[in-house]
Amino acid sequence: MLVNDCMMRHPIMISPTTPAAEAQKIMAENQIRHLPVVGSGKRLEGLITSQRLALMPADLGSLNVWEITRALGHLTVKDVMVKTADVHCITADRTIEFAASLMTRNKIGCLIVVEEDNVVIGLLTEADLLHAFQEMLGLPAKGVRVTVRMPEDERFIHLAAVMVENRWGVMGIGSFPSPRNPGYWDVVIKIPHVSVDEVREALSVLTNMTIADIRVSASPGE
């Protein structure tokens, strides 16, 4: 899955001369936390986040309420935005794992997706990555979700052979180093049209692997 597959195309964008108050209103009405700022040709000039619009008490200083109102009234997006140099961007052909690592390393909640000349074509947020994660593990599909734990020198092909032999369709699959079990890997598979007992019995032939978790998963709520 690439960034192109997960990003939101045509995000809401504003110009740098938009009053900050209007930007805040747009974000509140549309329930968004990130607003790319673009100039002509949709070229990226900055980013507005809800944090940037929150005023620190220390910034207000000794201004009285009228002075504060006057100052706020003249604020434009350009005055409060994160400038381009500090905005993290990504291109649409990158993998979502790379996008996720960029976000975690920089402790940010979104990436602006750009093409040549810094033209904004989309927005990738934490929420988009969480959606992708859910879909990769087959969340919305009804089926049996099983976590198989195997030593890291074990070969996945043995598990695959069981899947093929039993003609399991796979709605989602993921693998990762088993947390708190060094030397082991966990493989999560979502299998439709089977029962828990069928899966247990089928996997019992794999002597070097254990079932760390197994359950019926039918909807995002379960």
Next chain:
Amino acid sequence: MTDFIEKRMPPVLKVEDLAVAYKVRGGEVEAVLNVTFDIQRGESHGIVGESGCGKSTVAWAILKFLGDNGYIKCGSIKFQGQELVGKSDEELRRLRSDQISMVYQDPMQALNPSMRIGDQMKEVLTVHRGLSSSAAEKRCMEMLERVAMPDPANVMLRYPHQISGGQQQRVVIGMALLNNPALLIMDEPTTALDVTVEAAVLDLIADLRRDFDTAIMYITHNLGVIARVASRIGVMYAGQMVERATVEDIFKSPQHPYTQGLIRCVPKLGTDKTGSILYPIRGRVPPPDNRPAGCIFSPRCDYVRPLCREQRPALRVIPGTNNETRCHFSEEIDASQWQPSEEIELPTLSGRKVEEQPILQLDNLKKYYPVKGNSLRDVLGLGEKRYVKAVESASFVVPQGKTLGIVGESGCGKSTLVKTIIGLEDATSGTAKFLGFDITGNISGRDKKLIQELQMVFQNPDSTMNPSFTVGQQIGRPMRLFKTAPKHRIRAEVIKLLQAMRLGENYYDRLPRQLSGGEKQRVGIARALASRPDLVLCDEPVSALDVSVQAAILNLLLDVQQEFGTTLIFIAHDLSVVRFFSDYVAVMYLGQIMEIGPADAIYRPPYHPYTEALLSAVPIPDPAAKQKRIRLEGSVPSAIAPPTGCRFHTRCPRRSLLPDPEICQTEPSWQMASDTHRIFCHHTLETLSSFEQVITTT
């Protein structure tokens, strides 16, 4: 990302309670009122309605293209969360260049005829994106490939007039998408295109919407097109949005009486003359300066009650449905129990027995136009003579009292054939006998009696009616010329004919400019019938009319045929209209009749591969209907140098089924499916019969 897991996103466009007015002398006219809808990312939202309902005005209001005297009276237009009403011209200009694009009906409106295609496309990127010329050229070539333009490098060097209408529209769509807009407004983009070209362009729009995730606002009057292209539909009537729902709900269970009426008056492809009558909507659309106080549709509604005349209904969700409807009593209306009111003029289809003697016989009729060359050899008369072979070997017989429908795309020769029959063109060779008399010679040599018996109804009555003469004078003229009535009785006869056309005596003294489109066409039909002809040739008489008016005119023509026993030859490009209206149908391609037979037989196998392609392309006003997808590659070859042998073979999707496809370069023979049904094809009847039904309705 698909909707596998639903993501909440704000709409790209949100219009709320929009009202648009135009300042006129003495006040203002409210063209649009109370319009509310929204369009999500990647969604195609259709706006459908008849002429003058305000659908284009809504589009122009979004773009602020209203003109000097137009303005947004009230309401809100939010694009990407930002209010457009009240934005400065500069801000709107930037939005229009970067995020909103529009595609018009006539691509020549958007294309500069004096600039090469490539230069115009590059300009979008060099001006709005600041790209270099070489970078812009590369992007334009990629876009032309994306819109399936054959030979993009060549097209970049051409001028707009050097490519076909379908290709022009592809260029315009490509230009609109170059800047990757969030919203694409399409105002009848396929109305001017032939049906096979239209089908290919609609497929392209669906692909591009999916790939670019662009929100599309699709404006059209054609219910078949909207069923194919839109996921949600807003129905507009007299400036208001009267119903809004998903495309499935609109067609399966329309809640507003106007929507129900619209669907009733659209010819369906699966029905025939006796199986389904068209029910026009009675009355007329009120002018914008004279709308009723209550529900705007109330004067024409079959379910009207006192409250409807007093109070304008609000748009609301009807309980038990997902439709938003502007009607006080939608819940109480059961469309399945509807009966036509007495005011609706319905044809009487049973009854008059006709003698099936042939009235018109064509035998190998040809019409070629000489082409003048530009070389010196041509000037000296030494060059090879070339011809536009507009009609090739047309042979058929039309029985008296029946209707022959001729269907085909632009340039197929159907209008030339009809003009040759009526005498506006001289035949090149072959014979045409009308009532046993040869009519292939020059019309000046034709007997006056023959001219009297053979009349024509034209597509556009505006251009065939003298604007300075009254309706009475124009209808009376043939009566005077052919002496079908004594001078002192002409007025009475004209009034009688007007009444047969459901027009009152008061129309006698009106001028053409005082008539609506449907009324002008009725006068055109009356004028054709004034001489009491035996045969009337109708050249696309309803294609320029709204669907409810079209239904009334078709019913009228059927009635005329029943009452007067007139034989009709009816040209149309709309297969569903031809199916409904005709007893026999001839399908033409590049001057050649490819198939001819009873209407029932043409629309199911065995059929000619071209007929099959036409049926697969026609938009059906039923989203539940299944339609095979057959798309013809390339464009229609030139009639100056048509392909040898079968003229369709260069585009035939069934050619590879032949044991030896090269045989198509020889002239096919007629495959006789029955005495009256023949197909001009190399395929055997068995093969042609094995083709699947193109359209299956649930």
